[in-house]
Amino acid sequence: MSVITTAILALLALAVSFGAILGFAAVRFKVEGNPIVDQIDSLLPQTQCGQCGHPGCRPYAQAIADGEDINKCPPGGEATIQALADLLDVEPQPLDAEHGEEKPKQVAVIREEECIGCTKCIQACPIDAILGSAKHMHTVIESECTGCDLCVEPCPVDCIDMLPLAQGIQSWHWSVPRKHIIASDKTHSPEVSAS
Amino acid sequence: MNSALSPTATRKRKLYEFSGGIHPQEMKSVSNQRAIVTAPMPPKLILPLQQHIGSPGKALVEPGQHVLKGQKIAEAQGRISASLHAPTSGTIKGLQDFPVAHPSGMSDLCIELIPDGKDQWCDLTACEHYEHLSPSEIQAKVREAGIAGMGGAGFPTEVKLHPPHNDKVATLILNAAECEPYITADDRLIRERAHEVVGGMEIMAYVLQPGECVIGIEDNKPEAIAALQDAVKNTRIEVVVIPSKYPSGGEKQLVKILTDKEVPSGKIPADIGVMCQNVGTAAAVYRAVRFGEPLISRITTLTGDCVEQKGNVEVLLGTPVDWLLAQYGYHPDRSRRVIAGGPMMGFTLDSTQVPIVKTSNCILAPSETELPLASHTQACIRCSQCADACPAELLPQQLYWFARAQEYDKAEHHNLFDCIECGICSYVCPSSIPLVQYYRHAKGQIKQQRLGQQKSDQARIRFESRQRRLEQEKEQKAAKRKARAEAAAKAQAKKKASETQAQADTGENT
Numbered sequence A: 001m002s003v004i005t006t007a008i009l010a011l012l013a014l015a016v017s018f019g020a021i022l023g024f025a026a027v028r029f030k031v032e033g034n035p036i037v038d039q040i041d042s043l044l045p046q047t048q049c050g051q052c053g054h055p056g057c058r059p060y061a062q063a064i065a066d067g068e069d070i071n072k073c074p075p076g077g078e079a080t081i082q083a084l085a086d087l088l089d090v091e092p093q094p095l096d097a098e099h100g101e102e103k104p105k106q107v108a109v110i111r112e113e114e115c116i117g118c119t120k121c122i123q124a125c126p127i128d129a130i131l132g133s134a135k136h137m138h139t140v141i142e143s144e145c146t147g148c149d150l151c152v153e154p155c156p157v158d159c160i161d162m163l164p165l166a167q168g169i170q171s172w173h174w175s176v177p178r179k180h181i182i183a184s185d186k187t188h189s190p191e192v193s194a195s
Numbered sequence B: 001m002n003s004a005l006s007p008t009a010t011r012k013r014k015l016y017e018f019s020g021g022i023h024p025q026e027m028k029s030v031s032n033q034r035a036i037v038t039a040p041m042p043p044k045l046i047l048p049l050q051q052h053i054g055s056p057g058k059a060l061v062e063p064g065q066h067v068l069k070g071q072k073i074a075e076a077q078g079r080i081s082a083s084l085h086a087p088t089s090g091t092i093k094g095l096q097d098f099p100v101a102h103p104s105g106m107s108d109l110c111i112e113l114i115p116d117g118k119d120q121w122c123d124l125t126a127c128e129h130y131e132h133l134s135p136s137e138i139q140a141k142v143r144e145a146g147i148a149g150m151g152g153a154g155f156p157t158e159v160k161l162h163p164p165h166n167d168k169v170a171t172l173i174l175n176a177a178e179c180e181p182y183i184t185a186d187d188r189l190i191r192e193r194a195h196e197v198v199g200g201m202e203i204m205a206y207v208l209q210p211g212e213c214v215i216g217i218e219d220n221k222p223e224a225i226a227a228l229q230d231a232v233k234n235t236r237i238e239v240v241v242i243p244s245k246y247p248s249g250g251e252k253q254l255v256k257i258l259t260d261k262e263v264p265s266g267k268i269p270a271d272i273g274v275m276c277q278n279v280g281t282a283a284a285v286y287r288a289v290r291f292g293e294p295l296i297s298r299i300t301t302l303t304g305d306c307v308e309q310k311g312n313v314e315v316l317l318g319t320p321v322d323w324l325l326a327q328y329g330y331h332p333d334r335s336r337r338v339i340a341g342g343p344m345m346g347f348t349l350d351s352t353q354v355p356i357v358k359t360s361n362c363i364l365a366p367s368e369t370e371l372p373l374a375s376h377t378q379a380c381i382r383c384s385q386c387a388d389a390c391p392a393e394l395l396p397q398q399l400y401w402f403a404r405a406q407e408y409d410k411a412e413h414h415n416l417f418d419c420i421e422c423g424i425c426s427y428v429c430p431s432s433i434p435l436v437q438y439y440r441h442a443k444g445q446i447k448q449q450r451l452g453q454q455k456s457d458q459a460r461i462r463f464e465s466r467q468r469r470l471e472q473e474k475e476q477k478a479a480k481r482k483a484r485a486e487a488a489a490k491a492q493a494k495k496k497a498s499e500t501q502a503q504a505d506t507g508e509n510t
Helices: A002-028 A035-043 A057-065 A077-088 A120-124 A190-194 B135-144 B157-161 B185-208 B222-231 B251-259 B279-290 B321-327 B385-389 B396-404 B408-413 B424-428 B435-509
Strands: A106-110 A160-164 B045-048 B072-075 B090-099 B107-115 B171-176 B212-218 B237-242 B274-278 B297-303 B311-316 B362-364
Touching: A035 A057, A035 A077, B045 B090, B072 B107, B135 B157, B135 B185, B135 B279, B157 B185, B157 B274, B157 B279, B171 B185, B171 B251, B171 B279, B185 B212, B185 B222, B185 B237, B185 B274, B185 B279, B185 B297, B185 B311, B212 B222, B212 B251, B222 B237, B237 B251, B251 B274, B274 B279, B279 B297, B297 B321, B321 B362, B385 B396, B385 B424, B396 B408, B396 B435, B408 B435, B424 B435
Parallel strands: B171 B212, B171 B274, B212 B237, B297 B362
Antiparallel strands: A106 A160, B045 B107, B090 B107, B297 B311
16 A cells, blocks of 8 residues: 555656646746747748738748648749758648749839839838839839739739849859760760770 | 079979879860961950959940050959950940850850951050059059959959958969860960069069969970979979879869868868969969050960861950851861860850850860760769769769759758869769769759848848838827827817816806
């Protein structure tokens, strides 16, 4: 009998002490916010376009952390889905077509002679990439535009075009090698094979 | 200053060896037998605004404007940039996109100049004795002359004439190794103008004040070595003959051979107190300081079986390659491709209409038997020849798997960015796997991803600050409304009070 009591008491004592330690740790080392949300947010393309059905990238990151599918971000495309799958250790899924297709990088361009200066696009731009004031022509800061196309819809005169981002010589890089490539081709001369 | 008056060339310097490397067929004698000839004046010159690493120059001329030879036509923009000068007198025809010598085959903004045939110089300021100038004046002259590394990379030279972080430069190395097959531009330059090369190095040494000055040259250029040894008499410059091995002319490899120092991963030689300059650059610096001449021409090797008169030509920048080749007996029917640069590191030109630029050290027009196209790629057999030959001591097989599987983070962990793209791995691979091409692709992808990440971080910051601003505006509006409501309530109360007061007053009065 006394053995059982001792065992129960010992376990109780252990439970109480560990509970106290855990309780202390929970208060002392409390993390502000959810770090996984930050990590997910940093992988999202930050277009703030809302195509995923959330009002911005951070809310979608929050939703993913709460268990939503990771395949609802068309601007990020396959690369983002892959990165999210790696981070969260889940199977990558194909992009959900319901939310849109992966398009090449775009940039908004205002046809300036048609702009009436209504400022509606300025209000729509989530990242303040459009400059202008009332009754004056507006223009898009190309280097800042993420191509979310949120400014297209509010424009009353339809003077905003989404144009594919031109690839210049500066941003060019080598593509995957083809079968016949140049540079560093071998010389099959007898002298070389002899040496 | 001239503390080491004794000829140092006789002193034996200990040489070190870098790991890997190969001995490809040199093919240099086909083009180094003839003296440098000056190319005739082409009917038009196409001058890209970007012929160097860094930001492109800003055009200073307008269509229709007449310019003199040596007149500045584009200004350096920013710290790392280079100016551009008119290679001859003539009229600016326009500013537009032309195909340029770039592996992409894309077009870039160029100035088109139609020579007037007079070849009339603008005013130049010569300087007999560079010692009369201060180092900063020389740096300004080099920047003004638009000189960019002429060995092939095209890094603006003036930037490399500043000691790193105000440290002392231990060794100034002049790279005369010219290790890539076929190319002989530096060889011929040294043979014929060794005093210019040495003069340029003395000027650089005057600016940088290095502990020692070394010219590294491969032993396959005996005439050039003799010319250099003759020219360095009575100077503190040491000519060091190194064994021929590709790629001993690679900057990091040459530093290792001459000083036994290894450039750490992700660093440049300047970080360990070594400065490397190319011999062509030294000659250009000499001409810029001594005669005030800007960089308007360079020596280019024309070689390959499809060119009849193989050799080195002094050619004006902007000369179209097809026109230049035509002057020296080019057979376009025999040639399948024209390569800018050498067979190891060069790239095929999409169009031969591109112009010669500051970095064009060689134009190679091989026949098909001479440089056959790569045969079919086969599977990797893990022979490890690539790893044995890699001069950067990387693991080419691992990098290949990672690059192919798009596991770029792993490729980076295996020091992908230390790859100097010398092309040896592709050259030695018995399965003809285009290894270096995979690395180039992977590097490009990683750079693009980084850029994308940067852009999305920027967008997030802008988005968040906009949210904050909207929030603030809302709060301010609410506060204002509240204040207004309070004020209105107060006014109301006051009015009421005064009304009741007035009523009371009238009541009292009556």
